Amino acid sequence: MESSERHQTPFQALFEREFVPHIDAVYRYAYRLTRDHAKAEDLLQETFLRAWRFIDRYREGTNPRAWLFKICYRLFANNYRSNKGYSTFNYEEWARTPDARAYDAKRTVSVCENDLSEELLSALHQLSERARHALFLLAEGYSYKEISEELGVPINTVRTTIHRARERLARRFLHLKRVRWVVWVEETE
Amino acid sequence: MKRNGGIPAPSVDNAAEKVKFKSKCRDVVPSEEDTEDIALSPPTNFDLEVEHLRTFLQRRLPSPKAPEHVRAWIRELPYWDPK
Numbered sequence: 001m002e003s004s005e006r007h008q009t010p011f012q013a014l015f016e017r018e019f020v021p022h023i024d025a026v027y028r029y030a031y032r033l034t035r036d037h038a039k040a041e042d043l044l045q046e047t048f049l050r051a052w053r054f055i056d057r058y059r060e061g062t063n064p065r066a067w068l069f070k071i072c073y074r075l076f077a078n079n080y081r082s083n084k085g086y087s088t089f090n091y092e093e094w095a096r097t098p099d100a101r102a103y104d105a106k107r108t109v110s111v112c113e114n115d116l117s118e119e120l121l122s123a124l125h126q127l128s129e130r131a132r133h134a135l136f137l138l139a140e141g142y143s144y145k146e147i148s149e150e151l152g153v154p155i156n157t158v159r160t161t162i163h164r165a166r167e168r169l170a171r172r173f174l175h176l177k178r179v180r181w182v183v184w185v186e187e188t189e
Numbered sequence: 190m191k192r193n194g195g196i197p198a199p200s201v202d203n204a205a206e207k208v209k210f211k212s213k214c215r216d217v218v219p220s221e222e223d224t225e226d227i228a229l230s231p232p233t234n235f236d237l238e239v240e241h242l243r244t245f246l247q248r249r250l251p252s253p254k255a256p257e258h259v260r261a262w263i264r265e266l267p268y269w270d271p272k
Contacts, residue, residue, distance in 0.1 A: 012267040023263055027255035041259050048263045052270060117251040124250075138239070139246035166242060 011055050018064040019051055025140070026068050032136050033076050035121060047072040069140070070150065073133065123169055131165035134158060 008016070026047055031040040050071050051058070058067055124132050130151060137147045144162075148155040255263075 006268075009267075009271070015267045016264070020264055023255045023260050027259070028252050031253050032250060037253065037256075040253075041256065044255060044259060045262060048266060049270075052266050117249055120246075120249045121251055135242075135246060136250075138243050139250055141243075144239075162239065162242070 014058075014060065015052055015055060018058070018060070019048065019068060022065045022068050023048075025065055026072055029069055029136065029140065030072055030076070032121060032124075033073070035125065043072060043076060046075050050075065065140075066142075066146070066150070069137070127165050127168060128161075131161050131168075134161050135165055138162065 023044070027040060027044045030043040030047070031037065034040050034043060047068060051068055058064070124135055127135070130153075134147050134151065137150060142150065144155050144158050148158045151158065153161075
């Protein structure tokens with residue numbers, strides 16, 4: 001029986017209406033935080049389980065996606081990272097492996113989309129936790145003001161954090177040679 | 190890369206020498222090595238607007254979709270774990 005056909009309590013209806021449409025967005029966010037599909041699945045399930053258990057604290061008419069992201073990030077920051085084997089990707093260590101050298105050799109403009117995506121994610125994971133989180137939220141459509149509320153820091157701190165992160169990203173992508181720079185700049189025009 | 194193409198810098202208080210120094214620097218032809226360094230440098234006018242950065246991240250960050258079995262598990266969650 002489809003869930004829409006069965007009798008629903010107000011909370012069940014609220015859950016389906018407000019939270020279920022954001023499953024993919026939360027999964028995407030969880031994947032960017034963990035960089036691992038299995039861990040992202042766990043984090044996604046824990047986020048929605050928590051959202052359901054505390055649904056009576058959710059204020060209807062507010063932003064359900066922001067509420068889910070907040071739960072997801074707190075779970076990641078408080079429990080997941082410390083208790084479930086999350087480790088920060090070490091680019092320097094990886095760069096010394098044969099895989100990395102082979103990867104280096106094929107760094108050309110024709111590099112496939114997915115490689116560049118993972119490379120960008122890897123570059124973001126070299127930034128500070130605050131900067132990384134700010135950029136993830138920026139990618140999710142948050143304004144500076146919303147990011148400052150989410151991070152609990154003044155808006156000018158957000159501006160500075162993003163500005164510096166942007167510069168660091170620029171330096172990080174420098175070794176991809178100028179040709180990649182051109183791709184980056186052209187893409188954003 | 191040698192600074193100023195290897196031309197020795199003028200003393201701090203000699204204005205005439207400074208002018209001559211600037212003129213010499215303009216005539217320096219960059220070596221191949223210098224040119225390569227320049228080619229590898231980011232554009233100096235590179236200033237990504239925040240909306241451009243947002244678009245770039247949205248296009249370029251991995252955006253996987255949730256697996257179907259997890260999606261089904263979430264949709265059923267309120268029915269096996271009633272409040």
